Amino acid sequence: MAVGARTRNRTTEAGGGLRVVLVAGEASGDALGAGLVEELRKRFPDASFAGIGGDAMRAAGVETWHDASELAVMGLFEVLRHLPRLLRLRREFRERALEWRPDVVIGIDAPDFNLGVERWFKQRGVPTVHYVSPSVWAWREKRAEKIGASADRVLCLFPMEPGIYASHGVDARFVGHPMADAMPLQPDRAAARARLGLPAGVPVLAVLPGSRMGEIERLGEVFFEAAWRVSEALPDLHVVVPAANARCREVLQEQLSASALPAAQTRLLDGQARDAMAAADVVLLASGTATLEAMLSKRPMVVGYRISSLTYRIVRALGLIKVDRYSLPNVLAGRDLAPELIQDECTPDRLAEAVLRWFRSPEAVALLEPEYLAQHERLRCDASARAAEAVATLPGLARGVGA
Numbered sequence: 001m002a003v004g005a006r007t008r009n010r011t012t013e014a015g016g017g018l019r020v021v022l023v024a025g026e027a028s029g030d031a032l033g034a035g036l037v038e039e040l041r042k043r044f045p046d047a048s049f050a051g052i053g054g055d056a057m058r059a060a061g062v063e064t065w066h067d068a069s070e071l072a073v074m075g076l077f078e079v080l081r082h083l084p085r086l087l088r089l090r091r092e093f094r095e096r097a098l099e100w101r102p103d104v105v106i107g108i109d110a111p112d113f114n115l116g117v118e119r120w121f122k123q124r125g126v127p128t129v130h131y132v133s134p135s136v137w138a139w140r141e142k143r144a145e146k147i148g149a150s151a152d153r154v155l156c157l158f159p160m161e162p163g164i165y166a167s168h169g170v171d172a173r174f175v176g177h178p179m180a181d182a183m184p185l186q187p188d189r190a191a192a193r194a195r196l197g198l199p200a201g202v203p204v205l206a207v208l209p210g211s212r213m214g215e216i217e218r219l220g221e222v223f224f225e226a227a228w229r230v231s232e233a234l235p236d237l238h239v240v241v242p243a244a245n246a247r248c249r250e251v252l253q254e255q256l257s258a259s260a261l262p263a264a265q266t267r268l269l270d271g272q273a274r275d276a277m278a279a280a281d282v283v284l285l286a287s288g289t290a291t292l293e294a295m296l297s298k299r300p301m302v303v304g305y306r307i308s309s310l311t312y313r314i315v316r317a318l319g320l321i322k323v324d325r326y327s328l329p330n331v332l333a334g335r336d337l338a339p340e341l342i343q344d345e346c347t348p349d350r351l352a353e354a355v356l357r358w359f360r361s362p363e364a365v366a367l368l369e370p371e372y373l374a375q376h377e378r379l380r381c382d383a384s385a386r387a388a389e390a391v392a393t394l395p396g397l398a399r400g401v402g403a
Contacts, residue, residue, distance in 0.1 A: 005156070009014065011180075012111060014042075014262025017044060017045075017046025017047045017048055018040075018044040018047040018048070018102065018103050018104075018397075019048050019050075019100065019101060019102045019103050019104075019105065019147060020037075020047060020048070020049045020050075020051075020055060020102060020104055020105075020106065020391075021045070021049075021050055021051045021100065021102040021104070021105045021141060022036070022037070022042065022052070022057065022099045022105075022106045022107075023050040023051050023052045023067050023071075023072030023093075023106070023107045023108060023110065023113070023114050023117060024051075024052060024053045024054065024057060024068045024106060024108040024109065024110070024281075025052070025070070025108070025109055025114075026068060026069075026109070026110070026111065026112030027054060027056075027068070027211070027244070029053075029068060029070045029108040029109040029110060029132070029179070030053050030054035030056045030057050030284055031056050032108050032109070032131060032132065032178060032181075032384075032387075033053050033054035033056070033057045033060070033062065033106075033108050034053075034057050034059065034060040034062075035060075035178050035383070035387075036106070036108075036131065036384055036388055036391070037049050037060040037061060037062055037283060037382035037388070038060055038384065038388050039384045039385050039388035040391060040392070041061070042388070043383065043388060043392050044387075044392075046304070048063075049061060049062040049063065050062060050063040050064070050065065050097075050100060050356050051063075051064065051065065051066065051093075051097065051103075052064060052066045052067070052068060052070070053067075053068050054067060054068040054069065055185045056078055056190075056216070065093065066089060066093060070089060070277075071086070071110050071113050071130060071136075075121075075336045076271075080285075086113065088248045089369060090113065090116065090117060093117070094117060094120055095392075097121075098114060098121075098124070102121075102126060103126075103127070103392065103397060104126065104127045104128070104129065104148070104389065104394065104397050105117070105118060105121045105127070105128050105129070106130075106131055107125055107128070107129070107130050107131065107150075107151070108131045108132060108204060109131070110130040111130070111134040111147075112165060112262035114130060114150075115130065115146070115147060115150040115151070116150070118130060118150040118151050118360055121148040122149075122150060122151070122152065126316070126352045127152050127394045127395075127397050128150065128152050128153075128192065129151055129152065129153050129154075129390070129391055129394065130147060130150065130151035130153075130154050130155070130267050131155040131387060132155070132156075132157055133146065133154050133155075133156045133157070133158070133161045133165070133172065136201050142168075142240055142345050144165050144167075144168040144170055145168045145169075145170070147165075147170065147174045148165070148169065148170030148171075148175045148383075151170075151330060152171065152261045152394060152395075153171045153172070153173065153179055153390060153394055154171065154172040154173070154258045155172075155173055155175050155262070155387050155390055155391075156168060156173065156174045156175065156227050157174075157175065157176065157177045157379070157383070158174070158177070158328075158332065158379070159174050159333075159378060159379075160331075160332075161174065162174050164227055173386075174381075175381060175383045175386040175387045176379050176380060176382065176383035176386060177379040177380075177381075177383055178290075178383040178384055179292060179293060179296060179311045180296060180376055180379035180380040180381075180383070181380055181381070181382060181384070182381055183274070183297070183376075185299050185373060185377070185380075186298075187278040187298060187378055188226075188278070189279060191276055192276075192278035192279035192402075193199040193279040194276045195272075195275050195279075196240060196267070196269070196272065196275055196276065196279055197267075198238055198240070198279055199238070202236050202237070202238050203234050203236065203237050203238070203271050203359060204228055204237070204238045204239075204240065204279055204280045204281050204282050205230060205237055205238070205239050205240075205280060205282050205283075205284060205355065206239075206240050206241075206242070206276040206277050206279070206280035206282075206283045206284070206285070206287070206299075207223050207224065207227050207239055207240070207241050207279065207283075208241070208242060208256050208273060208276075208283065208284070209222075209223045209276075209285075209286055210286040210288070211244035211245075211248065211288075211290070212291075213247065213248065213251065214256050215286050216248055216251050216252060216255075217251070218307070219286055219304060219305070219306060219346070220251065220252060221255055221257040221258075221259070222304070222306075222346060222347065222348055222351070223284055223304065224255055224256060224259040224261060224350065225259065225260075226261075226284065226348040226351035226352040226355065227239050227261055227284065228259055228260045228261050228348075228351075229348055229349070229352035229354075230352050230356055230359070231261060231262065231265070233352075234356075236265075237265060238266075238267070239261055239265065239266045239267070240266075240267050240269060240276045240279065240280065241256065241268050241269065241276075242269045242270075242271060242272050242273035243268060243269060243270060243271070244271070244273075249268060249270065252268055253268055254321050258300045267380055273290070273293065274293060274297065276315075277293060277294050277297040277299050278297045278299070281299075281358070281359060282299065282300050282301065282302070282355050282358045282359060283297075283300070283301040283302070284302050284304070284351060284355055285301060285302075285303060285304075286303070286305055287303050287304070287305040287326045287327050287340070287342070289328070290306075291303055291327040291328050291329055291338065292328045294329075294330070295328065295329040295332075295338075295372045295375060295376070296372070297374050298368075298369045298373065298376075300338070300358040300364070300368055301327075301329070302338065302341065302354040302355050303326070303327040303338050303339065303340045303341065304340075304341045304342070304346040304351055305326065305340075305341075305346060306342075306346050307343070310402060315371070326340055326342060327340055329372065329375065332379075333371060333375065337368060337371060337372075339354040339357075341354065376385065386389065
């Protein structure tokens with residue numbers, strides 16, 4: 001008998017509650033996991049949750065065997081450097097999870113780690129879910145087939161994704177994005193400025209070089225040089241810089257101290273990224289999930305990004321990237337709403353020029369806001385509840401729980 005079948009029989013015969021293993025990497029996955037757990041608990045009040053997560057999942061009642069930060073590695077060469085540790089963690093985690101006898105295993109983002117874990121459990125008869133589709137629209141579509149070999153069901157945050165999976169025979173469901181549920185359709189800029197202590201009438205630029213150390217090291221000095229050039233053109237400019245955590249704050253502080261930005265008009269914040277975006281006239285930020293947050297804040301943005309030159313050459317040479325648009329607002333709209341300055345184009349001059357165009361074009365900003373509002377409404381679907389329903393109706397799980 002398959003391990004998964006034994007697990008489901010244990011649940012019903014022993015009268016125990018549903019057992020759910022979750023694996024989240026980074027803060028964004030931790031938040032998604034917490035929302036999913038809260039909704040699953042409404043459907044399965046006696047359920048138990050364990051796995052890999054952070055503070056949000058622990059607060060939601062998940063027993064975490066490892067912290068989500070242990071999976072937060074990005075970039076080809078960074079992953080190679082951490083590979084022995086990650087392989088050892090994966091092996092220990094799988095063995096412990098199998099002993100715990102889960103009814104379902106849910107990987108949340110972190111595909112490099114999670115898809116292998118999910119495949120291992122699926123081969124042993126345990127239903128598996130992958131929450132947050134990897135960017136199959138950006139990378140080779142054939143990857144969808146491999147994801148289907150790992151996950152019985154894929155939960156997608158964006159509406160264009162399920163169709164790609166369907167063409168490869170993979171069960172994928174659009175659930176919407178929890179961030180779109182959490183953020184108001186009309187942000188209160190005045191209140192955000194008041195919370196940050198910013199004057200009401202001055203131009204404000206939010207600068208977000210990233211939430212990972214590698215991003216900050218590659219982009220921070222470039223972004224702050226660009227911000228200084230903007231301040232030369234707009235002398236009353238105020239700059240706000242949210243730091244994701246204490247370690248990021250330390251490096252950002254060093255970079256700001258070495259920059260030419262006027263200290264009296266520059267503020268380094270502990271978190272508060274959402275307030276910083278809502279308060280800003282323009283946002284300068286790294287490509288990634290933060291671009292979605294800026295879109296939901298209805299703010300014009302300039303997107304910059306750099307990876308190591310060698311990684312970029314390898315990715316391009318192998319044809320691994322198949323899109324011309326990188327930032328989520330542009331991908332969702334299917335056209336260029338936000339300037340993207342990637343790799344060699346990501347220079348202080350080019351970034352500053354793009355930022356100043358937004359400051360000097362209020363009519364363009366006015367046209368942009370309804371575009372971002374329409375995208376916000378498309379993504380606002382009570383995502384955590386829809387994700388929990390998609391998990392609860394898995395064929396294998398539905399047969400085993402409460403049967």
